[in-house]
Amino acid sequence: xxxxxxxxxxxxxxxxxxxxxxxxxxxxxxxxxxxxxxxxxxxxxxxxxxxxxxxxxxxxxxxxxxxxxxxxxxxxxxxxxxxxxxxxxxxxxxxxxxxxxxxxxxxxxxxxxxxxxxxxxxxxxxxxxxxxxxx
Amino acid sequence: xxxxxxxxxxxxxxxxxxxxxxxxxxxxxxxxxxxxxxxxxxxxxxxxxxxxxxxxxxxxxxxxxxxxxxxxxxxxxxxxxxxxxxxxxxxxxxxxxxxxxxxxxxxxxxxxxxxxxxxxxxxxxxxxxxxxxxxxxxxxxxxxxxxxxxxxxxxxxxxxxxxxxxxxxxxxxxxxxxxxxxxxxxxxxxxxxxxxxxxxxxxxxxxxxxxxxxxxxxxxxxxxxxxxxxxxxxxxxxxxxxxxxxxxxxxxxxxxxxxxxxxxxxxxxxxxxxxxxxxxxxxxxxxxxxxxxx
Ligand code: SF4
Ligand code: SF4
Numbered sequence: 554x555x556x557x558x559x560x561x562x563x564x565x566x567x568x569x570x571x572x573x574x575x576x577x578x579x580x581x582x583x584x585x586x587x588x589x590x591x592x593x594x595x596x597x598x599x600x601x602x603x604x605x606x607x608x609x610x611x612x613x614x615x616x617x618x619x620x621x622x623x624x625x626x627x628x629x630x631x632x633x634x635x636x637x638x639x640x641x642x643x644x645x646x647x648x649x650x651x652x653x654x655x656x657x658x659x660x661x662x663x664x665x666x667x668x669x670x671x672x673x674x675x676x677x678x679x680x681x682x683x684x685x686x687x688x
Numbered sequence: 689x690x691x692x693x694x695x696x697x698x699x700x701x702x703x704x705x706x707x708x709x710x711x712x713x714x715x716x717x718x719x720x721x722x723x724x725x726x727x728x729x730x731x732x733x734x735x736x737x738x739x740x741x742x743x744x745x746x747x748x749x750x751x752x753x754x755x756x757x758x759x760x761x762x763x764x765x766x767x768x769x770x771x772x773x774x775x776x777x778x779x780x781x782x783x784x785x786x787x788x789x790x791x792x793x794x795x796x797x798x799x800x801x802x803x804x805x806x807x808x809x810x811x812x813x814x815x816x817x818x819x820x821x822x823x824x825x826x827x828x829x830x831x832x833x834x835x836x837x838x839x840x841x842x843x844x845x846x847x848x849x850x851x852x853x854x855x856x857x858x859x860x861x862x863x864x865x866x867x868x869x870x871x872x873x874x875x876x877x878x879x880x881x882x883x884x885x886x887x888x889x890x891x892x893x894x895x896x897x898x899x900x901x902x903x904x905x906x907x908x909x910x911x912x913x914x915x916x917x918x919x920x921x922x923x924x925x926x927x928x929x930x931x932x933x934x935x936x937x938x939x940x941x942x943x944x945x946x947x948x949x950x951x952x953x954x955x956x957x958x959x960x961x962x963x964x965x966x967x968x969x970x971x972x973x974x975x976x977x978x979x980x981x982x
Contacts, residue, residue: 576738593880593896624888627896628733629880630845634854641846647736661888673925674887675917676697677768680732682887684743 556608556616567612574648579609581638588632588642598622602632602642609645614652623649624660624686647685654688661686691812692759692804693721694750696769697729703766703917703944705961710765710809710946712955717817717825721763726753732768733884734775741790747776748790752797754804761805763812765946767916771842774806774849808843808851809915809946810859819866827954829868833976835948836871836904837861838912839878840919854878860945864913867952874907876900881922892929897922898936905938911972913945920944924966941969957981 572578589601599620600608608617617623626646633641653660663683671679699707714721727750735743750773754762764770780787781802791799807815813822837860844850852858857877864871882889882896900923904912914920924942931939947960951973962970962980973980 574737574739593882593899594885596895625885627841627880627883627885628736629841629883631841631878631880634845634847641736644736644738651737651740666887670887670891673921675702675921677732677766677918678884678886678921680697680729681768681918682884684731684733684735685884686888 556613558611558613562611562613562615564612564614567614568610569612570652571609571612571645571648574651575641575644577640577644579606579640579645581640582606582610583638585637587635587637591631591635593629593631594625594627598625602626602646605649606640606642606645609649617649622646626650628685650685657688659687663687689760690758691721691761691763692754692757693723694727694730694754694762694764694769694773695723696764696766698917699766702964703920705964706765706915706917706920706944706946709944709950709955709960712959713946713949713953716950716953716955717813717822719812719816721812722757724750724753724757730769730772732772734772741786741793744776744779744786744790745794747773748780748800749794749797751777751780751802751804751806752794752800755800756798759804761807761812763807763809765809765915767808767840767842767914768918770806770808770851771849775846777802777804777806778849810863811851813863814859819862822863822866822949826867826952828952828979830948830952830978831868833869834872834908834910835864835869835913835943836874836907836909836911837864837877837945838900838914838919838923838942840914840916841878841880841883842916844878860913863945863949867949869948872907872909874903874909876903879903881919883918883922886918886922892926892933892935894922894926895935897926898930901927901930901936901940904940905936909940911969912940912942913948914942915945920965924969927966927968939968941966941972943969951978
């Protein structure tokens with residue numbers, strides 16, 4: 554898929570937002586793809602972590618609105634410990650999640666979870682999952 | 689030296705088998721730890737956004753409680769609690785600006801500067817007892833059980849709080865060997881099990897976990913040892929569904945390493961609560977003629 558880079562979707566303000574929330578500098582990324590190779594969830598992601606890093610470098614949040622990448626991220630830090638540019642990609646993923654969650658949008662609805670699943674899951678699954686996927 | 693023990697939510701409910709086996713083992717080894725009389729949920733995951741300090745209050749409050757009681761070290765068992773508490777501690781030790789804000793926000797508490805050392809139970813065992821002494825105390829060695837340490841994510845990453853460097857599984861390997869098991873290394877010991885994503889996926893859809901099981905099975909591993917209730921759930925309790933969906937072809941039962949330790953130390957098997965593991969785990973132990981009921 555070709556993603557156009559143009560004045561409508563490039564945003565310096567968005568780059569700054571991502572950097573500020575994550576505490577990282579996405580411009581450091583050299584697009585090597587190590588993060589994608591290290592990611593256990595990559596197969597399930599719409600865009601691989603490398604591509605999300607690329608879009609973040611241009612602040613192209615509008616192209617990332619509907620992708621599942623940062624929602625599928627398990628915060629496993631497998632990418633972060635391997636990035637040759639020292640970027641904590643897990644923090645960039647968290648920033649992208651937070652940019653949505655802070656508009657009071659939930660990614661999952663706890664009330665829709667089957668009661669049976671809730672009774673089986675260990676407590677940390679729910680505490681962690683709700684913290685990552687709900688506002 | 690005073691060591692406080694932080695259990696965390698899951699160990700009091702779904703993962704009693706992790707906690708009770710651990711505490712009974714410490715007793716058998718003659719180690720004293722004192723469970724904190726007041727503690728709260730650590731939050732399970734460390735907040736990763738730079739401006740979000742409020743979610744550090746939970747773990748830091750536990751550290752304050754430990755300091756108040758004069759603890760030198762705070763020991764935890766659950767990998768996620770360990771990670772969250774150790775990272776929050778690191779923050780309070782090194783980030784003077786955020787530390788100041790957090791201390792001022794919690795003005796009803798004593799100030800905290802990262803004085804308490806957060807350690808994992810495995811580190812405690814190595815420091816306070818050592819593998820040789822544990823070996824001497826083993827009464828029922830796990831002879832012929834081929835087991836692999838499974839660390840998952842939070843025991844090792846990020847590196848500044850990891851219980852040991854990436855790629856090294858020395859601590860759990862040392863323990864498992866001391867209790868007589870045959871340790872079989874495999875390439876997925878630090879691969880993610882899918883973590884909290886399980887709340888957003890139908891049962892048995894977790895490829896990350898199925899991949900770990902497959903890697904273990906093809907290495908000839910009979911059982912995985914973990915210290916995380918979420919790993920135990922994702923890997924141990926979903927295998928029937930993985931099998932039904934054709935994602936795995938062989939079962940690899942999952943145990944808490946503390947259950948294996950307690951068993952080898954001759955602790956009453958009822959304390960290990962094997963009924964909370966998947967049935968396959970119990971069947972494996974029975975097939976190996978280990979004592980699973982009193
Ligand atoms: S590993 Fe680092 S440098 Fe390489 S693509 Fe990923 S974020 Fe960029
Ligand atoms: S932290 Fe997220 S993006 Fe990075 S490897 Fe893990 S799941 Fe993939």
